[in-house]
Amino acid sequence: MGQLDGKVAWVSGGSGGIGSATLRRFVKEGAAVVCSDINDEDGEKLVQELKSAGGRATYSHCDVSDPDQVKASIDGTVEEFGRIDILFNNAATSTGGYVADLDLDGWDKSLKIMLSAALYGMKAAIPYMLKQGGGSIVSTSSIYGLVSTAGNAPYSTAKAGLINLTRTTAIEYGRKGIRANCVCPGAVETPMLDSVVGLGLKSREAIGDMHALGRTIQADEVANLVLFLAGEESSGITGQAIPIDGGLLIGCDLTGVPPLQ
Numbered sequence: 019m020g021q022l023d024g025k026v027a028w029v030s031g032g033s034g035g036i037g038s039a040t041l042r043r044f045v046k047e048g049a050a051v052v053c054s055d056i057n058d059e060d061g062e063k064l065v066q067e068l069k070s071a072g073g074r075a076t077y078s079h080c081d082v083s084d085p086d087q088v089k090a091s092i093d094g095t096v097e098e099f100g101r102i103d104i105l106f107n108n109a110a111t112s113t114g115g116y117v118a119d120l121d122l123d124g125w126d127k128s129l130k131i132m133l134s135a136a137l138y139g140m141k142a143a144i145p146y147m148l149k150q151g152g153g154s155i156v157s158t159s160s161i162y163g164l165v166s167t168a169g170n171a172p173y174s175t176a177k178a179g180l181i182n183l184t185r186t187t188a189i190e191y192g193r194k195g196i197r198a199n200c201v202c203p204g205a206v207e208t209p210m211l212d213s214v215v216g217l218g219l220k221s222r223e224a225i226g227d228m229h230a231l232g233r234t235i236q237a238d239e240v241a242n243l244v245l246f247l248a249g250e251e252s253s254g255i256t257g258q259a260i261p262i263d264g265g266l267l268i269g270c271d272l273t274g275v276p277p278l279q
């Protein structure tokens with residue numbers, strides 16, 4: 019018996035690090051899945067892998083900044099698999115820069131992909147979930163939805179907005195059996211972290227050392243939390259923004275006393 023037997027999941031950003039780890043986990047637990055992304059090559063490859071392992075999986079090209087594409091992809095999910103139980107809003111890309119220098123097109127695009135896209139997904143999926151009598155919505159926020167840092171306004175603004183969109187959705191639809199939660203990862207070993215390290219301002223080791231665990235997080239670890247929130251094991255949890263950050267946000271070192279090595 020898998021935790022998601024009989025369930026159908028739609029995942030955005032499914033070709034990427036956290037998305038692909040989650041899709042593998044969902045399939046292992048019995049779900050039929052739709053991997054949506056704009057990276058068709060990696061998405062198709064993943065779907066082949068999932069099918070070869072006996073899973074039910076489809077790839078759907080979907081640019082989440084376009085509400086029509088999101089609706090078509092989610093409608094297609096229901097056409098193919100008959101329902102949608104899990105909506106995982108996970109795609110992201112962002113521009114950066116100091117606030118007064120931000121490129122407005124980049125700002126709009128970042129907010130569309132990381133915040134409005136979750137709304138597009140909810141607008142498309144919730145009517146189906148209402149008909150079915152429930153569902154679980156999980157969105158990937160970030161520690162930067164909870165705190166901020168220089169040069170990061172589009173990302174941290176979108177990720178913070180996602181948390182309150184999630185709370186509002188949880189309040190509005192809780193009595194209808196629909197739950198909504200966010201995961202808030204610290205530094206996760208994916209291509210996105212490679213691009214942060216690629217800036218050359220902080221090494222991977224230094225980033226890992228900021229976490230109480232003394233290391234970065236693996237995509238599989240995030241996938242485990244997404245699975246928990248997506249499935250029935252978390253039936254009492256809604257409207258939450260749960261850090262999976264290896265203890266990155268729990269401390270503030272003013273004393274210089276080193277942790278035990």
Ligand SMILES: NC(=O)c1ccc[n+]([C@@H]2O[C@H](COP(=O)([O-])OP(=O)(O)OC[C@H]3O[C@@H](n4cnc5c(N)ncnc54)[C@H](O)[C@@H]3O)[C@@H](O)[C@H]2O)c1
Nearest residue numbers: 031033034035036081082108109110160203205206208210
């Ligand atoms: N890696 C980290 O350290 C970290 C930390 C906190 C939060 N996150 C969040 O985790 C989520 C997944 O990121 P990841 O680390 O797996 O990175 P990733 O770059 O591996 O995956 C992101 C995916 O989003 C897809 N994407 C980008 N723009 C898109 C668009 N317009 N439409 C559809 N798909 C699009 C990309 O093609 C890619 O497959 C993101 O929401 C990210 O903000 C990541």
